[in-house]
Amino acid sequence: MLRVVAVAAAALALAGPAAACVHPKTSLSYLEGQIMCPTCHTTLDMSEAPAAQQIKAQISRRIAECWSAKQIETELVGNFGQGILAAPPHKGFDLLAWWLPLGGVLAGALLLAVGVWRWSRTHEPEPPETEHETDPETERRLDELLARLD
Amino acid sequence: MTRTLKLTGQGLALVAVAGLLGLLVWRLTHQTHPPKIGGPAPNFALRRIEGTGKLNLASLRGKPVVINFWASWCVPCKGEAKMLEQAWKQYRSQGVVFVGVDYHDVTSDARTFLSHHGVTYPTVQDGSGMIGDKYGLTGVPETYFVDRRGRLVGTHIIGTITNQVSAFRSGIRAALDQ
Numbered sequence: 001m002l003r004v005v006a007v008a009a010a011a012l013a014l015a016g017p018a019a020a021c022v023h024p025k026t027s028l029s030y031l032e033g034q035i036m037c038p039t040c041h042t043t044l045d046m047s048e049a050p051a052a053q054q055i056k057a058q059i060s061r062r063i064a065e066c067w068s069a070k071q072i073e074t075e076l077v078g079n080f081g082q083g084i085l086a087a088p089p090h091k092g093f094d095l096l097a098w099w100l101p102l103g104g105v106l107a108g109a110l111l112l113a114v115g116v117w118r119w120s121r122t123h124e125p126e127p128p129e130t131e132h133e134t135d136p137e138t139e140r141r142l143d144e145l146l147a148r149l150d
Numbered sequence: 151m152t153r154t155l156k157l158t159g160q161g162l163a164l165v166a167v168a169g170l171l172g173l174l175v176w177r178l179t180h181q182t183h184p185p186k187i188g189g190p191a192p193n194f195a196l197r198r199i200e201g202t203g204k205l206n207l208a209s210l211r212g213k214p215v216v217i218n219f220w221a222s223w224c225v226p227c228k229g230e231a232k233m234l235e236q237a238w239k240q241y242r243s244q245g246v247v248f249v250g251v252d253y254h255d256v257t258s259d260a261r262t263f264l265s266h267h268g269v270t271y272p273t274v275q276d277g278s279g280m281i282g283d284k285y286g287l288t289g290v291p292e293t294y295f296v297d298r299r300g301r302l303v304g305t306h307i308i309g310t311i312t313n314q315v316s317a318f319r320s321g322i323r324a325a326l327d328q
Contacts, residue, residue, distance in 0.1 A: 038254040038279055050223040051254050058256045079257055081278030107162075114155065 021066035031059050031069060034086050035076060043086050184286020187303065191217070191296040192284040196274035199252055199260050205274050207249070208300070214246045214325035215296040218311075219282055221255045222263035224290045230310040231267035237311075238271045241322060249274065253282045253290050295321035297328035 032045035037052035044052050044059075055076070062072045076084045088094035134142070185192055195206040207215070218234055220227040238248040250273035252260045257275060264273060276282055285294065293311055295304040304321030311318040 038277075050225070051221065054223040054256055054259055058259070079275075079277045080254065081280070083278055111159070118155070 020064050024063050025066060026063060026069035028056065028060055028063060031072060032056065036084055036086050038080055038084060182283055185302055187306065189302060190300055191294065191302050194281045196276055196281060199257065199273045199275050200264065205249065205272055210247050211300050212298050214298060216246060216248045216322060217251060217294040217296065219251045219253050219287055219290050219292045221253050221290045222259040223255065226310045227291045230291055230312050231269060233312055235269055244326060246322060246326065251276050251281060254279045295325040297325045299328065303328055
């Protein structure tokens with residue numbers, strides 16, 4: 001009986017860490033691209049700095065505890081401030097960071113469209129030349145020439 | 151129509167240039183310069199790692215203060231932790247206050263570091279690094295000395311104090327003497 005209990009306890013102890021999170025909600029590779037290294041100002045996936053290594057280890061621990069990406073990001077923001085996020089949040093003043101580039105692209109496209117439209121108007125093919133009117137002097141000389149030919 | 155379009159384009163270009171100029175001026179006027187020895191120590195109110203609440207540097211006015219910037223991921227910081235703790239125990243009877251500022255660090259790792267190295271003096275967290283930037287930090291560890299009037303004194307120690315023991319002792323003496 002004791003042996004059974006001991007075996008069961010050992011099995012539970014071994015299974016503990018593995019059973020901590022059988023269905024992780026996010027991955028280190030995803031978060032490495034979303035989180036900045038505070039000392040080197042690149043994303044974690046681009047950094048081997050000690051601070052980055054430490055944050056990666058922290059993220060791995062949280063993933064093993066079944067935390068979601070949002071929960072991990074919230075904890076890191078609480079720890080390091082908003083600057084730890086690679087992308088600004090979609091709210092408040094930070095929205096400008098999302099909308100300004102889009103507005104710039106739209107304004108550029110609009111300007112380009114107007115420019116192309118104007119250019120196409122100034123370069124429209126000229127209508128074929130119609131009958132030229134001749135001045136009276138030329139007409140008179142032509143008549144004279146024709147009369148001589150007759 | 152053409153004239154209106156031309157004027158609008160020119161106006162937009164002017165606004166864009168003015169905006170960029172404004173950003174440049176703002177950046178230049180808001181640059182942080184590292185504090186000078188003899189000048190006031192930049193104030194801070196940071197969350198304590200152990201315990202609750204914030205520690206405000208201004209509240210320590212009237213006491214000599216040793217500010218040590220460190221991080222748990224910083225290998226040299228481990229080497230000087232023991233000496234800092236010993237110095238704190240040696241000088242606290244003379245009214246010297248040691249303050250550890252944990253720079254760009256994960257809180258749980260910082261707590262483990264403090265516990266592992268037996269650090270008992272107050273330690274605060276500068277997760278965003280804003281205070282480190284105010285002090286013109288170039289890395290960790292770095293140590294500053296503040297006199298009773300809140301001015302930076304002695305020599306700002308870049309690197310571990312274990313390699314600069316005389317500068318460390320002189321800094322504490324300068325903070326005590328002023």
